[in-house]
Amino acid sequence: MTTDSPVLTQVQAGVAWITLNRGPQRNALDIPTLNYLHAVLDAFNTDPSVRVVVLTGSGRSFCAGADLAEWADAESRGSLETYGWTETAHALMTRLHTLDKPTIAAINGTAVGAGMDLTLCCDLRIAAQSARFKAGYTSMAYSPDAGASWHLPRLIGSEQAKRLLFLDELWSAERALAAGLVGEVVADEQLHAHASELATRLANGPTFAFAQTKTLIREGAGRSLPEQLEAELAAGLLCGRSDDGAEALRASMEKRLPVFSGR
Numbered sequence: 001m002t003t004d005s006p007v008l009t010q011v012q013a014g015v016a017w018i019t020l021n022r023g024p025q026r027n028a029l030d031i032p033t034l035n036y037l038h039a040v041l042d043a044f045n046t047d048p049s050v051r052v053v054v055l056t057g058s059g060r061s062f063c064a065g066a067d068l069a070e071w072a073d074a075e076s077r078g079s080l081e082t083y084g085w086t087e088t089a090h091a092l093m094t095r096l097h098t099l100d101k102p103t104i105a106a107i108n109g110t111a112v113g114a115g116m117d118l119t120l121c122c123d124l125r126i127a128a129q130s131a132r133f134k135a136g137y138t139s140m141a142y143s144p145d146a147g148a149s150w151h152l153p154r155l156i157g158s159e160q161a162k163r164l165l166f167l168d169e170l171w172s173a174e175r176a177l178a179a180g181l182v183g184e185v186v187a188d189e190q191l192h193a194h195a196s197e198l199a200t201r202l203a204n205g206p207t208f209a210f211a212q213t214k215t216l217i218r219e220g221a222g223r224s225l226p227e228q229l230e231a232e233l234a235a236g237l238l239c240g241r242s243d244d245g246a247e248a249l250r251a252s253m254e255k256r257l258p259v260f261s262g263r
Helices: 031-046 068-076 085-097 114-120 148-156 158-166 173-179 188-203 207-220 225-241 243-253
Strands: 007-012 015-020 052-057 061-063 103-107 110-112 124-128 132-134 184-186
Touching (some): 015 188, 052 114, 085 114, 103 114, 110 114, 124 173, 173 184, 184 188, 188 207, 207 225, 207 243, 225 243
Parallel strands (some): 061 110
C-alpha cells in the first residue's frame, strides 16, 4: 500500500496496524476513507494471521471526524441529507464494534466527533499525553450521529456524557482517563511501544475465547441474567471444544505456558 493512501496497514506477528493517513485533513473521514476502513476491517476479521487490530492516526491528529469539505460540497448541491455519509459511517462503526478480533485505539492526538466515536468502538483505548477529546456535534448545531449517544453513557455515565455532548468541552487525556473515556494515558513518545506491547500480549492469548467474550459483553446488555447465563454456557462449550481450550488443558497438566493458535 502506497504512503499516499488514506489508510495505511501493516501486519506483523499477529498484530494489524491501521493508520489513518490524511494528514492535511487531520485524518478526517470522507466517504472513500470510511469505505476503505470498512474493507480493511472485513479483510482482517477473516485473516487467520491477524489476531489483534490497532487503530491510530498519522501526524498530530488521531481523527478530526467527518470531512467538512465533503459535507459543505454536499450542502451546496442540495444533497446534504442524501449523500450517504451518515449511513456509511454507521456501517463502519458497526463493523468495528462487532469485530471478532480484539481492537485497540492508540490515540495520538485530537479525536473529534466521529473520530472520537471510532475510539469508542474499540475494546481498549490508550491515549497519548497530548491527546484531546471533543464531541463536536452541538457546536455545529447537530446531534450525535456515529454512536456517541450509545457508547458514552455506557462508558462514563449519563451525566458526564451529557456534559461532554451538551457543553462540547475539550477534554484532556487526563480528564478522559478520570472519566473512564480511556483506560490508560502514556507519554507521547511511548504510545506506539505501549500499544505494541499490549497488542502482542493479546495476540499471544486465546483469541477464540476473546471473540466469545466480546460477544457476551456486547449482547449481554440486552439480556436478563438467566438468559446471559445460558449464553455463557453455550460460549463456554465452544471454548472448551476449541484448539485453544485443548492446548490450555494440556499446558496446565504439563506445567508449561500454553501456545495459543486462536482456533
